[in-house]
Amino acid sequence: MIEAAIMRLINSTNFSLIKQYFDCIDDDGNCFILYWAELRCCFIHIVYSGLIFSDSKNICTEKATLKKCKRPLLDHILQFNQPALRINGCWNRVSNPLSLILYKDASGQELIWDCHHPKAHTTINYNDKTYEGLGYAETLHLPIKPWKLPIDELRWGRFLSEQYSIIWIHWKGAYPVNIIFCNGVAYHDASFEEKKIIFSGGTLTLLFEDIIILRQGKLTKILTKMPWLKIIFHSRILNTVEIKYKAKSSLSDNTKVIANGWSLFETVNWGK
Numbered sequence: 001m002i003e004a005a006i007m008r009l010i011n012s013t014n015f016s017l018i019k020q021y022f023d024c025i026d027d028d029g030n031c032f033i034l035y036w037a038e039l040r041c042c043f044i045h046i047v048y049s050g051l052i053f054s055d056s057k058n059i060c061t062e063k064a065t066l067k068k069c070k071r072p073l074l075d076h077i078l079q080f081n082q083p084a085l086r087i088n089g090c091w092n093r094v095s096n097p098l099s100l101i102l103y104k105d106a107s108g109q110e111l112i113w114d115c116h117h118p119k120a121h122t123t124i125n126y127n128d129k130t131y132e133g134l135g136y137a138e139t140l141h142l143p144i145k146p147w148k149l150p151i152d153e154l155r156w157g158r159f160l161s162e163q164y165s166i167i168w169i170h171w172k173g174a175y176p177v178n179i180i181f182c183n184g185v186a187y188h189d190a191s192f193e194e195k196k197i198i199f200s201g202g203t204l205t206l207l208f209e210d211i212i213i214l215r216q217g218k219l220t221k222i223l224t225k226m227p228w229l230k231i232i233f234h235s236r237i238l239n240t241v242e243i244k245y246k247a248k249s250s251l252s253d254n255t256k257v258i259a260n261g262w263s264l265f266e267t268v269n270w271g272k
Helices: 002-011 227-231
Strands: 015-025 031-041 044-054 060-065 077-082 087-093 098-104 110-126 129-142 153-160 165-172 177-182 185-187 191-193 196-199 204-218 241-253 256-269
Touching: 015 087, 015 110, 015 256, 031 077, 031 087, 031 256, 044 204, 060 204, 077 110, 087 129, 098 177, 110 165, 129 153, 129 256, 153 241, 177 196, 204 256
Parallel strands: none
Antiparallel strands: 015 031, 015 129, 031 044, 044 060, 077 087, 087 110, 098 110, 110 129, 153 165, 153 256, 165 177, 177 185, 191 196, 196 204, 204 241, 241 256
């Protein structure tokens, strides 16, 4: 009864979610995925930080905290420091930013994707060790309640090498989206297979090798350590199934390999 009343209140009030995502992989495969998010909804104000670390042996560690820290400082150089997770990082942008309005609802509210660091030289200090590699960072501005987004399935990912930056966003559902950026140039013809993406009229292929699952499960499982947060979200979000991957990758132009690097990507299937 109380949870239903809270959900009715949440559905009837304004909603604002700022979700910032940062990552980095070094040459050995030590991989960091970091989140900073701020949620405002009626009487609720939450600041969340999260960390997924997969080391070179593919051993994964996941941590999260609601201890507030300063919002990451965005500029040409991005800085993030969360003492509760014993981590701080610096992303030095080396390619031009990208930005899109991914969706606008009937009331005019916009989901804005701000890819401010499509590729960055990154240094992360974690547990008193320093890691350096190529990194990526973006911010989502979401004034729309996420369970109301017209998405059934989401694919997102990025590939980085010294010469190339590739980012893809693919939605299935009532509002399909299929866009992939290669060094800032947009294509709308990406075809997704289990271990590769083909685009640019079939001439470019991004191939994934040695695919490692970093995290898999429903959002309800992810929130087990913060169960009271479950009352904020609609069942469609709580039943969402997310799988995150890292993979060594190669980019080919026709049959010629033109770049090697690492990819991070995910598939998300919305619940009911």
